[in-house]
Amino acid sequence: MILATNITLSYDGKKNIIENGSFHIKEKEFIFISGSSGSGKSTLLKSFYGELGVKKGHLLINKMDISKANSTKLLTLRKNIGIVFQDYKLIKEYTVEENIMLPLELKGYDERISKKQVKNLLNHVQLAHKANAYPAELSGGEQQRVAMARALAHNPSLILADEPTGNLDEYSANVIWKLLRDANEYLGITVVVVTHTIPKGFPIKYRRFNIDDGVVYEAS
Numbered sequence: 001m002i003l004a005t006n007i008t009l010s011y012d013g014k015k016n017i018i019e020n021g022s023f024h025i026k027e028k029e030f031i032f033i034s035g036s037s038g039s040g041k042s043t044l045l046k047s048f049y050g051e052l053g054v055k056k057g058h059l060l061i062n063k064m065d066i067s068k069a070n071s072t073k074l075l076t077l078r079k080n081i082g083i084v085f086q087d088y089k090l091i092k093e094y095t096v097e098e099n100i101m102l103p104l105e106l107k108g109y110d111e112r113i114s115k116k117q118v119k120n121l122l123n124h125v126q127l128a129h130k131a132n133a134y135p136a137e138l139s140g141g142e143q144q145r146v147a148m149a150r151a152l153a154h155n156p157s158l159i160l161a162d163e164p165t166g167n168l169d170e171y172s173a174n175v176i177w178k179l180l181r182d183a184n185e186y187l188g189i190t191v192v193v194v195t196h197t198i199p200k201g202f203p204i205k206y207r208r209f210n211i212d213d214g215v216v217y218e219a220s
Contacts, residue, residue: 001026001158002024008021027157027190028188029184030191030207031208042163048192049160053066081157082153082156083159084151084176090143095132096127096134103151104153125146140168141175158191165195177202
């Protein structure tokens with residue numbers, strides 16, 4: 001699923017954020033990435049969907065070498081990835097239904113099938129009554145549930161979540177964690193989550209990578 005071989009990541013081409021990182025994430029795994037603020041957690045996640053290029057080394061996502069991929073190949077890759085951001089990144093001019101439907105439209109799904117998928121997801125995240133609402137009319141927890149539904153809509157093989165519960169109250173955070181667990185446990189989706197804090201007693205098997213001073217290593 002994700003294979004990194006001696007990757008180096010940098011924003012300005014000078015200061016390296018990640019250096020010589022090598023690791024392997026297999027299909028259907030649940031992975032946490034932790035580390036102090038500014039350690040490079042989000043930087044690493046951005047490289048997984050091609051938002052940040054690889055300065056050195058090789059990074060394979062679904063057997064595609066990101067370090068060599070052009071814009072067309074990156075677009076194809078992203079059609080099989082669901083992304084959840086800390087600040088939701090919903091389109092404010094779109095309704096809840098339209099936001100969730102967007103990745104289905106990009107992937108070329110039939111409109112009738114798309115609407116049925118969106119309806120099922122809205123029921124799953126308990127927001128069916130908000131289908132025609134706009135993001136500004138939702139609480140932060142509701143917006144993140146919409147973002148989760150959007151990430152799941154197109155049946156991705158990989159979900160990337162960047163501090164998905166960082167701005168949420170305890171109830172909303174628990175809902176998001178359950179959605180991520182269920183995506184992995186019942187749908188077999190590979191899940192990679194950047195977080196400062198792993199929930200206590202997390203009920204499914206997972207691995208954790210830590211980033212310290214630019215070094216990525218598996219933590220016990």
